[in-house]
Amino acid sequence: MISIKGQIKKASLKNLKAGQEVIYTGTILTARDQAHKKIAGVLASGGKAPVNLKDAVIYYCGPTPYGIKNTVGSAGPTTSSRMDDYTEPVLKAGAAALIGKGSRDGKISKLLRKYGAVYFVTIAGAGAYLAKKIKKVKVAAYKELGAEAVYEFQVEDFPLVVAIDSRGNDLYSGRG
Amino acid sequence: MRKINVRLVREAVKGLSLEANTVLRKDILGALKKAYKNKSEKRAKNILKILLENAGIAAREKRAICQDTGLPVVDLEIGQDVSFVGGDLNDAITQGVKDGYSAGYFRKSVVEDPITRKKINLLTPPVTYMKIVAGNKVRITVAPKGFGSENKSRIKMFKPTAAIEDIMDFIVETVKLAGPDACPPYVIGVGIGGTFDKAALLSKKALFLPVNSKSGDKAAARLQKAVFKNINKLNIGPMGLGGSATCLGVNILTAPTHIAGLPVSVNVSCHATRSAAKVI
Numbered sequence: 278m279i280s281i282k283g284q285i286k287k288a289s290l291k292n293l294k295a296g297q298e299v300i301y302t303g304t305i306l307t308a309r310d311q312a313h314k315k316i317a318g319v320l321a322s323g324g325k326a327p328v329n330l331k332d333a334v335i336y337y338c339g340p341t342p343y344g345i346k347n348t349v350g351s352a353g354p355t356t357s358s359r360m361d362d363y364t365e366p367v368l369k370a371g372a373a374a375l376i377g378k379g380s381r382d383g384k385i386s387k388l389l390r391k392y393g394a395v396y397f398v399t400i401a402g403a404g405a406y407l408a409k410k411i412k413k414v415k416v417a418a419y420k421e422l423g424a425e426a427v428y429e430f431q432v433e434d435f436p437l438v439v440a441i442d443s444r445g446n447d448l449y450s451g452r453g
Numbered sequence: 454m455r456k457i458n459v460r461l462v463r464e465a466v467k468g469l470s471l472e473a474n475t476v477l478r479k480d481i482l483g484a485l486k487k488a489y490k491n492k493s494e495k496r497a498k499n500i501l502k503i504l505l506e507n508a509g510i511a512a513r514e515k516r517a518i519c520q521d522t523g524l525p526v527v528d529l530e531i532g533q534d535v536s537f538v539g540g541d542l543n544d545a546i547t548q549g550v551k552d553g554y555s556a557g558y559f560r561k562s563v564v565e566d567p568i569t570r571k572k573i574n575l576l577t578p579p580v581t582y583m584k585i586v587a588g589n590k591v592r593i594t595v596a597p598k599g600f601g602s603e604n605k606s607r608i609k610m611f612k613p614t615a616a617i618e619d620i621m622d623f624i625v626e627t628v629k630l631a632g633p634d635a636c637p638p639y640v641i642g643v644g645i646g647g648t649f650d651k652a653a654l655l656s657k658k659a660l661f662l663p664v665n666s667k668s669g670d671k672a673a674a675r676l677q678k679a680v681f682k683n684i685n686k687l688n689i690g691p692m693g694l695g696g697s698a699t700c701l702g703v704n705i706l707t708a709p710t711h712i713a714g715l716p717v718s719v720n721v722s723c724h725a726t727r728s729a730a731k732v733i
Contacts, residue, residue, distance in 0.1 A: 311570070311573075338520070339520060339521075339560065339562075340520050340560070341516075341517045341520045341522060341558055341559055341560040342558045342560075343516065343558050344558055349520075350516045350517055350520075350557075350558050350559075351511070351516050351517035351518070351519060351520040351522075351560075352520050353519055353520050353521075355521070355601060356601045356604070356634050356635070357634075358634060378601070378633070378634065378636070378692075379632065379633045379634030379635070379693060380632055380633055380634060380693070398633075398692060398693075400500060400503050400504070400507075400692060401601075401636045401692060401723075402504065402507070402518075402519050402636040402723050402724055402725045403503050403504055403506075403507040404507070404511075404516075404517060404518065404519045404520040404521075405507050405508075405510040405511040405514070405516040405517065405518060405519075406503055406506055406507040406510055408516060408520075409510060422573065422574075423561050423573060423574035424520075424560045424561055424562065424574070425573070436503075438692070438694065448694070449632070449633055449693060
C-alpha cells in the first residue's frame with residue numbers, strides 16, 4: 278500500500294504501476310458528464326476552465342447530499358468510459374490523476390502516457406463507505422448542475438487502485 | 454370494493470424509497486457474505502469486505518448505499534376489488550417518491566428532456582408499472598436502479614429455432630461486455646418470451662425476486678444454472694480486478710411468445726441491487 282498525502286505533483290506519480298494500491302489524503306475535484314462537456318467546450322474555444330486543472334485530481338462522481346452541512350451522504354465513482362471523449366482537454370490542461378470505475382478506451386492509455394498522468398479506480402458501489410473518507414465538501418464550479426456540479430472534496434485515506442499508470446500500462450486490458 | 458386512500462400509497466412509497474436506498478436486501482447481503490466466505494483471492498475478498506462494510510454504514514447512518522439512487526421504478530400489483538379514493542393515484546406515487554428521496558437526501562438524478570437534457574435536478578417522475586390482479590390488496594415495490602448497470606443491459610430478438618446455448622452465450626456475452634464497468638459482482642435479470650417490451654419488463658422484474666430464485670420453467674432453470682456458472686468463469690471479479698465472484702445470481706422469468714420469435718432481454722444489475730416491497 279502506497280500512501281500519498283497533500284498536493285499531488287505529476288512527477289510524483291511517475292513510479293506508480295498498474296495494479297498498485299494507494300491511499301490518498303488531499304484535494305479532489307469532481308466532474309462527470311455535463312461538467313466535462315462544459316469544460317471541454319470552454320477550453321476548445323480558447324477560454325479558461327472554471328477550476329485550476331494543473332496537477333488536479335479529477336473524480337468522476339456525482340455525490341448525494343447529506344443531512345449535515347458540507348458533507349456528502351454517498352459518493353462512489355461513476356462509469357469512467359463515458360468521459361473518454363472529453364479526457365484529452367482535461368489532461369492537456371494539466372490534470373495529474375483521474376479517478377473512476379471500469380475500463381477505458383484504448384486511446385486513454387496513450388493519452389496518459391503522453392501527458393504523464395494516472396487513471397485510478399476506486400471501490401464502485403461503496404458510496405456510503407467512500408463518503409466517510411470525504412471530510413470537507415464545497416461547490417467549486419457549475420453549481421447549477423446540481424449533482425453534476427464540480428465539487429471540491431478534502432479526502433482522508435481515500436482508497437485507490439492504479440488502473441492505468443503513466444507509462445500506459447492498463448490493468449484492465451485483455452481482461453474479461 | 455375495498456376503499457384505499459391514496460395517502461396510504463404515498464406513505465408506503467415514501468417508506469419503501471427510504472428503505473430500498475439505505476438497507477441492502479437480505480438476499481443480496483447473504484449472497485455477498487457467501488462470496489466473501491467462499492473466495493480465497495485476497496484482493497477480491499478485501500473488496501467484498503468493504504462492500505459489506507458499506508452496507509452496514511448505509512443502514513446505520515441512513516446513507517444511500519450507492520450515490521446513484523437511480524431512476525426509481527415503482528411497481529404496483531393492484532387487486533381488482535380495490536377502489537382508490539382521496540386523489541390521483543399517479544400523483545400519490547410521484548409524491549411518495551419525492552417525499553422519500555427528499556427525506557433521505559437522495560440524488561436528483563432525473564432529467565426531464567432526454568434529448569436536450571434540459572430541466573435537470575429532479576427527483577421524479579419515477580417509471581411506474583401497474584398490473585391488475587385478483588384480490589383486494591395492493592403490493593408495491595420500489596426499486597432504485599442505478600444507470601451504470603442499466604447502460605449495459607441488452608435485448609435480442611432470436612430466431613424461434615435458436616438453441617438454448619445461443620441464449621446462454623448472449624447472456625454471458627452481455628456480462629462480458631459490461632466487464633468491470635457496472636459494479637460487479639453482478640445480479641442478472643433475464644426475461645425470455647413475450648414481445649420486445651414484455652421481455653424487457655420481465656428482465657427488470659426478475660431483479661425484484663430474491664437472488665437465485667429457481668425458475669419454475671424447467672428449461673429456464675437449467676439455463677439459469679449454466680449461465681451462473683459460465684459468468685463466474687469470466688474472471689471479472691469484484692471491481693473487475695479478477696476472481697471468480699463475478700455474479701451473485703441470475704433470475705429468469707419467462708412468458709409465452711409468438712411462433713416466429715424468441716425475445717431475450719438481459720437487465721444487468723450491480724452488487725447493490727436494491728428494492729423494497731410492501732402489501733397494503
